[in-house]
Amino acid sequence: MKIETRQAIDPRHAKTFDTSALRAEFLMDSLFLPGEISLVYSHYDRLIVGGAVPSGGTLELSSAKETGTPGFLDRREAVIVNIGEAGTVTTGSGSHELGHRDMLYVGLGEGPLGFSGESARFYILSAPAHRKLETRLVTIEAAKRVDLGAAATSNDRSIFQFVHPDVMESCQLVVGMTTLHGGSVWNTMPAHRHDRRSEAYLYIGLSEETRVFHMMGEPDETRHLVVKNEEGILSPPWSIHCGAGTASYTFIWAMAGDNVDYKDVDMVAMEDLK
Numbered sequence: 001m002k003i004e005t006r007q008a009i010d011p012r013h014a015k016t017f018d019t020s021a022l023r024a025e026f027l028m029d030s031l032f033l034p035g036e037i038s039l040v041y042s043h044y045d046r047l048i049v050g051g052a053v054p055s056g057g058t059l060e061l062s063s064a065k066e067t068g069t070p071g072f073l074d075r076r077e078a079v080i081v082n083i084g085e086a087g088t089v090t091t092g093s094g095s096h097e098l099g100h101r102d103m104l105y106v107g108l109g110e111g112p113l114g115f116s117g118e119s120a121r122f123y124i125l126s127a128p129a130h131r132k133l134e135t136r137l138v139t140i141e142a143a144k145r146v147d148l149g150a151a152a153t154s155n156d157r158s159i160f161q162f163v164h165p166d167v168m169e170s171c172q173l174v175v176g177m178t179t180l181h182g183g184s185v186w187n188t189m190p191a192h193r194h195d196r197r198s199e200a201y202l203y204i205g206l207s208e209e210t211r212v213f214h215m216m217g218e219p220d221e222t223r224h225l226v227v228k229n230e231e232g233i234l235s236p237p238w239s240i241h242c243g244a245g246t247a248s249y250t251f252i253w254a255m256a257g258d259n260v261d262y263k264d265v266d267m268v269a270m271e272d273l274k
Helices: 019-026
Strands: 002-006 037-042 048-052 058-061 076-082 087-091 094-098 103-106 113-116 122-128 136-138 144-148 157-163 174-180 197-204 212-218 221-227 231-235 242-245 250-257
Touching: 019 221, 019 231, 037 231, 076 113, 076 174, 087 103, 094 103, 103 157, 122 250, 197 212, 212 231, 221 231
Parallel strands: 002 037
Antiparallel strands: 037 048, 048 122, 058 113, 076 103, 076 122, 087 094, 087 113, 103 136, 144 157, 157 174, 174 250, 197 231, 197 250, 212 221, 212 242
8 A cells, every 4th residue: 555645735835836746736646556555645634535456356444654543444434436347345344345436435433444346446535534424335326416507508417416415424525426428528617615625536437538627726826737537636625626628527526624515615706717
């Protein structure tokens, strides 16, 4: 297992970054390595983001020095998303079979985590937790679906809410998935910020030739990162987060912070974007 620590970056500091520096601080481009667990420990809300690719073997996540606890989930909750083919996740309470794009919520103290599956690819999200909640599998069929946008505005999309107050209870993680339909490329525009929460994005379902231009930065000082398949973004509370692709795509969004109110956002008017 490898784990990298990312410090919180002040927006005034971020304004001085060139493309390489922006990518080094906010882009996560090596999350899915065959036969490995790869994690990023972020100082934004102590969010941990990573991947596990068992490649036919078994991988175990039992502890990480960065959490300061003997066990990885001793003071944390986690969400595991299978972005590959069928696989198995074991927790302290049993074994769980995850199909493509299913999500497993794992409650506080339910470690260690085990990952197996020939072609499974597990996306890992974790945040501090204050109480134990039931471990629960939410399939993509059981997620709450919300259809938004229109083809005319290039944002016809379906939002799938998995770990969300309308579906289940969590301590602070809110996780879901958005799929852009054919011909649509824009997501989350008009843009917004989460001053009370940070967020992580993972872009999936992109072909080798497809790229997403992820928009970030302050509303009057926007920046962008060019992202390819299975690359992630750390989105700080002070930054907008939206994007446009060269073709349709899917992304997994995850939030942690002061609350689990999905609608607690600070909207940015189009005329304020620069």
